[in-house]
Amino acid sequence: MTRITAWRRHPLARYAVLILALALVGMVYAAFVQVSKPADAALASGKVDDVAKGKSLFDAHCSSCHGLNAEGTSTGPTLIGVGAASVDFQMSTGRMPAGQPGAQVPSKPLPQWVDEEAIKNIGAYVQSLGGGPQVPGHEQVDAKLGDAGKGGELFRANCIQCHNWAGAGGALTQGKYAPNLNNASPTQIYEAMVTGPQAMPVFNDSTITPEEKRNMIAYITQVREQKDPGGFGLGRIGPVTEGLVAWIVGIFALVLAAIWITAKKRQKS
Amino acid sequence: MSDLNEVPPGIAGPANALDARLGGANFFKRNLRKVFPDHWSFLLGEIALYSFIILLLTGTFLTFWFKPSMGEIEYAGSYAPLQGVMMSEAYASSLEISFDVRGGLLMRQMHHWAALLFVAGMMVHMLRVFFTGAYRKPREINWIIGVLLLTLALAEGLTGYSLPDDLLSGAGLRITEGVAISLPLVGTYVTFFLFGGEYPGTDVVSRFYSLHILLIPGILLALISAHMVLMWVQKHTQMPGKGRNNENVVGAPFYPAFMAKAGAYFLFTLGVVAGLATFTQINPIWLFGPYTPADISAGSQPDWYMGFLEGALRIMPAWEWNLFGTSHMGTLPLSVIIPALAPLGLIMTGLALYPFLERWITGDHREHHIAERPRNNPHRTAIGMSAITFYGVFWLLGANDELSAFFHINLNMTTYVGRVLVFVAPVLAYAITYRICLGLQRSDAAILHHGVESGVIKRLPHGEFIEVHTPPAEDIEAHIRGKEAVLTLPVAEDPAGIPPKGMRGPLGKLRAKMSKTYGGEKIPLDGDHAHDEEHAAVTSGEDKSLTH
Numbered sequence: 001m002t003r004i005t006a007w008r009r010h011p012l013a014r015y016a017v018l019i020l021a022l023a024l025v026g027m028v029y030a031a032f033v034q035v036s037k038p039a040d041a042a043l044a045s046g047k048v049d050d051v052a053k054g055k056s057l058f059d060a061h062c063s064s065c066h067g068l069n070a071e072g073t074s075t076g077p078t079l080i081g082v083g084a085a086s087v088d089f090q091m092s093t094g095r096m097p098a099g100q101p102g103a104q105v106p107s108k109p110l111p112q113w114v115d116e117e118a119i120k121n122i123g124a125y126v127q128s129l130g131g132g133p134q135v136p137g138h139e140q141v142d143a144k145l146g147d148a149g150k151g152g153e154l155f156r157a158n159c160i161q162c163h164n165w166a167g168a169g170g171a172l173t174q175g176k177y178a179p180n181l182n183n184a185s186p187t188q189i190y191e192a193m194v195t196g197p198q199a200m201p202v203f204n205d206s207t208i209t210p211e212e213k214r215n216m217i218a219y220i221t222q223v224r225e226q227k228d229p230g231g232f233g234l235g236r237i238g239p240v241t242e243g244l245v246a247w248i249v250g251i252f253a254l255v256l257a258a259i260w261i262t263a264k265k266r267q268k269s
Numbered sequence: 270m271s272d273l274n275e276v277p278p279g280i281a282g283p284a285n286a287l288d289a290r291l292g293g294a295n296f297f298k299r300n301l302r303k304v305f306p307d308h309w310s311f312l313l314g315e316i317a318l319y320s321f322i323i324l325l326l327t328g329t330f331l332t333f334w335f336k337p338s339m340g341e342i343e344y345a346g347s348y349a350p351l352q353g354v355m356m357s358e359a360y361a362s363s364l365e366i367s368f369d370v371r372g373g374l375l376m377r378q379m380h381h382w383a384a385l386l387f388v389a390g391m392m393v394h395m396l397r398v399f400f401t402g403a404y405r406k407p408r409e410i411n412w413i414i415g416v417l418l419l420t421l422a423l424a425e426g427l428t429g430y431s432l433p434d435d436l437l438s439g440a441g442l443r444i445t446e447g448v449a450i451s452l453p454l455v456g457t458y459v460t461f462f463l464f465g466g467e468y469p470g471t472d473v474v475s476r477f478y479s480l481h482i483l484l485i486p487g488i489l490l491a492l493i494s495a496h497m498v499l500m501w502v503q504k505h506t507q508m509p510g511k512g513r514n515n516e517n518v519v520g521a522p523f524y525p526a527f528m529a530k531a532g533a534y535f536l537f538t539l540g541v542v543a544g545l546a547t548f549t550q551i552n553p554i555w556l557f558g559p560y561t562p563a564d565i566s567a568g569s570q571p572d573w574y575m576g577f578l579e580g581a582l583r584i585m586p587a588w589e590w591n592l593f594g595t596s597h598m599g600t601l602p603l604s605v606i607i608p609a610l611a612p613l614g615l616i617m618t619g620l621a622l623y624p625f626l627e628r629w630i631t632g633d634h635r636e637h638h639i640a641e642r643p644r645n646n647p648h649r650t651a652i653g654m655s656a657i658t659f660y661g662v663f664w665l666l667g668a669n670d671e672l673s674a675f676f677h678i679n680l681n682m683t684t685y686v687g688r689v690l691v692f693v694a695p696v697l698a699y700a701i702t703y704r705i706c707l708g709l710q711r712s713d714a715a716i717l718h719h720g721v722e723s724g725v726i727k728r729l730p731h732g733e734f735i736e737v738h739t740p741p742a743e744d745i746e747a748h749i750r751g752k753e754a755v756l757t758l759p760v761a762e763d764p765a766g767i768p769p770k771g772m773r774g775p776l777g778k779l780r781a782k783m784s785k786t787y788g789g790e791k792i793p794l795d796g797d798h799a800h801d802e803e804h805a806a807v808t809s810g811e812d813k814s815l816t817h
Contacts, residue, residue: 103679147353148349148350148352149350149351149352149353149354150353152350152351152354152558153354153558156436156558156561156564156566157561157563157564160436160564160565160566160567161564161565161566161567162567163567164566164567164568165436165437165556165557165558165566165568166553166556168568169567169674170567170568170670170671170674171567171669171670171671171673171674171680172680173680173681174679174680174681175677175679175680177673177674177677178567219350222349222350223350223556226350228550228553229367229368229374229550229555230367230374230378230549230550230551230553231378231546231547231548231549231550232548232549232550233550233553234549234550234551236553236556237568237671238437238552238568238569238570239437239552239570239571239572239573239576240568240570240576240668240671242381242385242549242551242552242572242573243385243572243573243576245545245549246382246385246386246389246545246573247389247573249541249545249549250382250385250386250389250541250542250545251316251386251389251390251393253537253541254313254316254386254390254537254538254541255309255313255393257534257537257541258309258310258312258313258534259309261309261312261530261533261534261537262307262308262309262311262312262530263309265307
């Protein structure tokens with residue numbers, strides 16, 4: 001029995017081999033990960049400033065809930081992999097930074113420090129953490145290039161069960177709600193579809209292609225810009241406001257008329 | 270001036286010629302002077318009548334262009350966001366009426382607003398009749414005709430708003446199918462019969478069209494005519510007042526006074542409908558899109574008169590019985606059957622039976638031509654308010670998603686609260702209304718007894734200030750004194766301790782007990798007032814002079 005054979009049969013040999021194998025796999029993995037690390041890619045492409053600025057803004061304004069490394073805490077989800085599109089949607093609509101915890105974070109006026117630059121920086125930082133959907137380009141959300149008719153069919157099949165036929169919004173369970181779409185910009189609508197904020201499901205590019213998303217944006221913007229042909233639109237929420245008007249305006253006016261007519265009595269001569 | 274009293278020959282000639290052939294002069298002579306009592310609430314039924322006329326006219330206009338077909342075509346009309354979309358001919362022709370027919374949108378909107386006012390008018394009219402006891406003998410049959418009219422109006426509305434075949438109406442149609450198919454044993458047969466096969470099929474629009482423009486309006490027209498003729502023959506009830514009694518009718522003659530008022534009221538109704546249709550958008554079918562069974566929208570509600578059914582469906586717990594523990598033996602979906610049938614059945618049956626139940630309890634077989642003021646029959650008024658509350662809670666909950674979205678209320682909370690309210694609120698409404706009625710009766714008694722406040726403050730020699738009361742005006746006093754105690758059954762036991770016939774079994778005892786509670790004089794108008802003397806001086810002649 002040679003010395004080597006003796007080592008091979010040593011009781012600890014199997015553990016040593018296991019550790020070596022693990023170390024090897026780990027080193028190879030680390031090497032690959034090093035190569036594709038987005039932060040380095042950002043460094044290489046000169047975006048390092050955005051990422052660095054974003055990181056400092058993030059530390060100051062976001063990390064208390066989302067964690068110092070965006071890993072998430074008990075009060076906020078992880079942001080690794082959500083992408084710049086998510087940051088742009090949440091921050092440009094004023095949902096983030098959030099005010100108070102509740103069933104759903106409402107849209108609100110932007111705080112002073114939140115401007116296009118800040119959103120872009122934080123977006124770049126979050127994008128650098130683990131990729132994710134990017135902010136769509138101008139052409140991707142250009143309503144003029146979309147087909148409203150086709151978009152309308154997709155809109156009716158996928159969106160209106162929560163957002164209502166005219167995008168007027170509606171209630172969801174347990175205090176959550178689908179917001180009105182009238183104030184959302186085409187970019188925000190696109191971003192909401194690819195990121196699925198809050199209660200909304202994600203409509204990724206294989207479910208609904210970018211072109212179809214543009215068609216839907218065309219339908220939404222065309223319908224919301226349309227002047228109601230039938231007069232005052234009553235909030236475009238359908239029979240509830242119509243019934244209210246029928247009673248409060250219609251029946252009330254006719255009752256007044258009845259009182260007026262019967263109040264006229266023939267003068268006693 | 271004498272020539273003014275003579276009929277000009279240009280009118281007398283043709284009139285005589287017509288009379289010789291048709292013999293209408295006698296009829297008009299009898300009926301043109303028919304007297305109608307005057308009260309604003311007596312005009313409420315006319316809202317429904319005139320809305321119906323507007324519905325017939327605008328509806329006829331719509332039939333000129335509407336195509337009741339579910340054949341699929343590609344839309345090529347002028348509404349851009351739907352161009353190139355596949356849809357039924359019914360929907361496409363509704364869009365054509367809205368956008369490509371001159372005046373079409375106005376007519377469509379007038380038709381829809383008039384429909385909402387038609388049912389609303391019926392309902393306020395019905396409430397007026399109920400709360401004044403105007404359904405009592407001899408008018409029970411007319412009351413039942415009214416209940417039938419209301420039921421038919423709901424069916425007419427349902428078939429009507431399903432016709433455009435838009436996404437919103439399709440949601441209503443889907444619920445209709447759900448209700449039909451949930452019926453035990455016959456459900457599937459009824460559904461296949463109604464839709465001509467699997468839902469939605471290709472027949473339902475044309476079938477609803479026949480019902481909506483021919484059958485139901487025909488029956489409605491016949492029943493409305495019967496309703497009017499009966500009213501004419503039985504004469505209208507009148508409010509209690511000076512010189513009014515059960516044998517006379519005080520008011521203005523049909524020609525010219527009442528005819529002018531009724532004509533003016535038609536124009537008012539037309540004005541309100543046309544005004545609403547001009548300035549307020551209703552049922553914007555182009556926003557809803559064409560119906561496909563796969564799509565459903567948030568905020569899908571029926572027109573208001575179906576809202577209480579929607580609410581019942583929304584707050585119903587998801588109860589379901591699988592017979593013998595397996596769905597193979599059949600399923601009884603209580604979560605659909607109960608909300609679809611119970612509230613509607615309860616309200617409509619209750620309405621139809623109320624005159625007879627009341628007569629059974631009060632034993633009142635007399636004719637009544639004087640309307641009762643709601644306060645003077647507190648239990649009836651309380652029952653009515655209780656029913657309104659029951660209906661109202663369902664109605665409100667039919668819009669619970671809009672309430673939730675608009676007022677930021679938790680949607681689930683509205684359901685839970687609604688489930689409790691629908692049982693608790695009617696009881697509360699009953700108790701509160703009953704108390705208010707008694708309070709108003711007391712205030713009537715006080716007015717008769719102490720007079721009304723004159724606004725004149727008098728200082729007595731010892732420094733006390735009092736307000737001078739004056740007796741009420743003659744017509745107000747007569748109005749108050751029109752009160753009549755609600756009859757009760759003779760329930761007194763004979764000397765041997767045996768209750769009268771018909772009051773002996775458990776049902777009879779219940780009847781006697783209800784009669785005692787329901788009827789009788791709760792607050793006598795001329796009851797004894799302990800503090801009479803106190804005010805005697807105040808209302809005496811010398812003080813009254815102060816008011817002049």
